[in-house]
Amino acid sequence: MKQIRLIAVFTMMVFGSVLSFAQEIAHIDTQAVIESMPAYKKAEADLQALGKKHEDAIAKLQADYKTFMETAQKDLAGKSQEEAQKLIAANKYQEKEQEMQKKYETYAKA
Template sequence: MKQFKSIAFLAMMVIGSVITFAQDIAHIDTQAVLEAMPAYKKAEADLETMGKGHQTKIATMEAEYKTFMESVQKQLAGKSPEESQKIITTNKYQEKDQELQQKFQAYRQAAQEEMVAKEKALFDPIEKRVNDAISAAATKKGIKYVLPAGVTIYKNGGYDLFNDVKKELGL
């Protein structure tokens, strides 16, 4: 009988600590919080606008290159290989071709670097603000661990910090 009481007491302690531990854990869908923020939506729109501007410029450069190549092909049409080589050398078509390709590659690289820098400048402060709000909401609720909702394999209840974080952010 004494062993039964000891086992029962131990079981209650384990169950109690598990329940207490479960109250220290919350989950949150940070992507849903981000998408609820007007600043995030504006940052996405700004980045998309910049991307479309770069796409337009790249399309213009591609059209310029295509026009150049069509012009060269018209001049070389029906010419013998020797005549074609002479025209290519005289008009410096190979140099112009390389110049256009280098200009295109340089612009693409610069555009990509600008997009990465802009994305970082726009989204890092927003993500920091969300992380700070998660920390503040968790602290107010006495929560020690916050798991991303997408990582949680199984949850039966648990505390969802979503509304608390939205409140912290003033949304």
């Protein structure tokens, strides 16, 4: 009984090693395959266009904020503390500034 088991194990080892040499090993460059797909190229172009659109929108928000701050500083230049406080309250500069910052942060996160 032991000999039969030994012969079976030996036979399995021989056939297993012969079969493992018969297998061919291949390497596929998946990145090259993916990049050659037309759908990938279209998706990449769409992503670039969307990124550019959002960059432009963020740049516009930043420019609007910068313009607002420059206008506010010009309005407040040369004013006394009391006059500046009245002007700030009348024009609601702080509320507008917070609103613009919140809008920018919300858009930048999305």
